[in-house]
Amino acid sequence: DQQVKQNSPSLSVQEGRISILNCDYTNSMFDYFLWYKKYPAEGPTFLISISSIKDKNEDGRFTVFLNKSAKHLSLHIVPSQPGDSAVYFCAASETGRRALTFGSGTRLQVQP
Amino acid sequence: DTAVSQTPKYLVTQMGNDKSIKCEQNLGHDTMYWYKQDSKKFLKIMFSYNNKELIINETVPNRFSPKSPDKAHLNLHINSLELGDSAVYFCASSPGPVGYGYTFGSGTRLTVV
Numbered sequence: 001d002q003q004v005k006q007n008s009p010s011l012s013v014q015e016g017r018i019s020i021l022n023c024d025y026t027n028s029m030f031d032y033f034l035w036y037k038k039y040p041a042e043g044p045t046f047l048i049s050i051s052s053i054k055d056k057n058e059d060g061r062f063t064v065f066l067n068k069s070a071k072h073l074s075l076h077i078v079p080s081q082p083g084d085s086a087v088y089f090c091a092a093s094e095t096g097r098r099a100l101t102f103g104s105g106t107r108l109q110v111q112p
Numbered sequence: 113d114t115a116v117s118q119t120p121k122y123l124v125t126q127m128g129n130d131k132s133i134k135c136e137q138n139l140g141h142d143t144m145y146w147y148k149q150d151s152k153k154f155l156k157i158m159f160s161y162n163n164k165e166l167i168i169n170e171t172v173p174n175r176f177s178p179k180s181p182d183k184a185h186l187n188l189h190i191n192s193l194e195l196g197d198s199a200v201y202f203c204a205s206s207p208g209p210v211g212y213g214y215t216f217g218s219g220t221r222l223t224v225v
Contacts, residue, residue, distance in 0.1 A: 002154075034213055036213075036216075041218065041219075042218050042219075043116070043202055043204070043216030043217050043218045043219055044155070044202075044214075044216050045216070046213030046214065046215070049213060087153075089155065091155075097168075098143055098145075098160055098162075098167070098168070098206065098208075099145070099157040099160060099168050099170075100155075100157065100214070101157075102154055102155040102156070103154075104152055104153045104154050105153050
């Protein structure tokens with residue numbers, strides 16, 4: 001029972017272009033969403049988050065969009081840089097529960 | 113100075129053995145977690161402690177026992193290791209509300225042979 005799904009295991013984009021990573025969820029109780037970035041042999045690092053009361057949050061080159069009716073969120077990286085090459089995890093949480101439910105990740109490769 | 117440190121980074125052991133993984137955070141966070149990354153790459157919550165009190169205990173075999181001697185430490189002890197326990201185990205901490213995000217350790221790759 002995967003409550004958070006990242007259906008694209010990998011994505012390859014050219015440097016300077018936009019990267020769009022997608023995430024779908026099934027649990028209507030989720031009200032906070034986060035994106036994490038992970039390099040090999042390291043732990044995930046927090047990237048950006050969004051509350052369910054918003055539909056967009058921006059932080060520099062990173063923007064997260066939330067479509068509650070579709071239970072879908074996406075992470076946009078503009079412009080993409082080779083250093084962005086990593087695995088990106090989508091995660092979600094319910095109010096009052098500090099545990100996160102993670103997707104399986106999308107490996108992003110940015111080609112120079 | 114590492115914020116969340118786990119030891120060891122790699123652990124290879126035989127079936128039936130008992131092993132421990134240690135975790136320490138120097139961020140002053142109140143809450144600590146253990147996550148397991150399985151072969152399908154999903155990170156799944158195992159346990160969470162808030163100020164030394166167990167607040168989350170997911171469906172995990174009772175061979176797994178967390179111990180929090182103080183709020184800066186959360187150790188994971190595993191008895192009678194099985195092949196299926198092979199995974200990467202991540203420790204994490206957070207200051208409280210999930211919105212601040214977690215800080216993860218670099219993981220412990222456990223291989224049971």
